[in-house]
Amino acid sequence: NAGVTQTPKFQVLKTGQSMTLQCAQDMNHNSMYWYRQDPGMGLRLIYYSASEGTTDKGEVPNGYNVSRLNKREFSLRLESAAPSQTSVYFCASRGQPGLAGAFYGNEQFFGPGTRLTVL
Amino acid sequence: AQSVTQLGSHVSVSEGALVLLRCNYSSSVPPYLFWYVQYPNQGLQLLLKYTSAATLVKGINGFEAEFKKSETSFHLTKPSAHMSDAAEYFCAVSDPDDYKLSFGAGTTVTVRA
Numbered sequence: 006n007a008g009v010t011q012t013p014k015f016q017v018l019k020t021g022q023s024m025t026l027q028c029a030q031d032m033n034h035n036s037m038y039w040y041r042q043d044p045g046m047g048l049r050l051i052y053y054s055a056s057e058g059t060t061d062k063g064e065v066p067n068g069y070n071v072s073r074l075n076k077r078e079f080s081l082r083l084e085s086a087a088p089s090q091t092s093v094y095f096c097a098s099r100g101q102p103g104l105a106g107a108f109y110g111n112e113q114f115f116g117p118g119t120r121l122t123v124l
Numbered sequence: 125a126q127s128v129t130q131l132g133s134h135v136s137v138s139e140g141a142l143v144l145l146r147c148n149y150s151s152s153v154p155p156y157l158f159w160y161v162q163y164p165n166q167g168l169q170l171l172l173k174y175t176s177a178a179t180l181v182k183g184i185n186g187f188e189a190e191f192k193k194s195e196t197s198f199h200l201t202k203p204s205a206h207m208s209d210a211a212e213y214f215c216a217v218s219d220p221d222d223y224k225l226s227f228g229a230g231t232t233v234t235v236r237a
Contacts, residue, residue: 009167036223038224045133045229045230046229047214047227047228047229047230048168048214048227049227050224050225053223053224055223063224095167095168097168099223111156111158111175111218111220111222111223111225112158112170112173113225114170115160115167115168115169116167117166117167118165118166118167
């Protein structure tokens with residue numbers, strides 16, 4: 006199992022350019038997430054998808070859009086990149102509740118990240 | 125709503141010394157709590173988690189954490205630091221019925237030879 010994979014690993018954009026970050030998981034997880042990581046601020050949630058067919062805004066959604074393409078894939082799009090979007094982006098996934106109705110503990114599994122620079 | 129505070133953005137310890145990373149949380153319901161580790165240029169890896177079972181939780185690489193409800197704390201410890209423990213550590217909290225995690229700002233650990 007590859008777990009959570011992200012492409013690309015690195016990207017440099019000019020202000021105003023657009024791009025899509027790709028994320029896929031092979032763990033049959035229901036929920037998927039996009040975070041950004043900035044120094045001294047921990048991880049901040051951009052968007053998440055609790056299950057296939059649903060997406061919701063997180064803490065910092067402005068300037069981003071997402072698509073839950075299928076159960077495996079969750080993409081993040083920057084329509085018009087800005088220098089403030091320079092960051093490291095992480096995708097994560099989480100499994101579904103257990104058979105008894107109790108959650109597995111809500112832990113999320115993370116991809117290796119995409120380092121994005123906007124000039 | 126829940127939140128996490130990690131005390132100390134940087135911790136420096138000598139090899140073989142105790143590692144103590146502090147985490148305090150706020151939550152309106154009994155929470156689930158997590159510690160993640162991030163090695164340079166990598167994603168986050170789960171160290172350990174608390175999900176309302178035993179209050180002393182053992183994780184990977186010799187780390188453990190104790191849930192103290194009265195102090196709303198979930199501090200991470202390791203008795204003897206190793207050079208390979210140099211990394212950034214994140215505490216996170218979740219309400220059991222919530223899909224989301226809230227992360228602390230992180231603590232960077234350096235280990236001196």
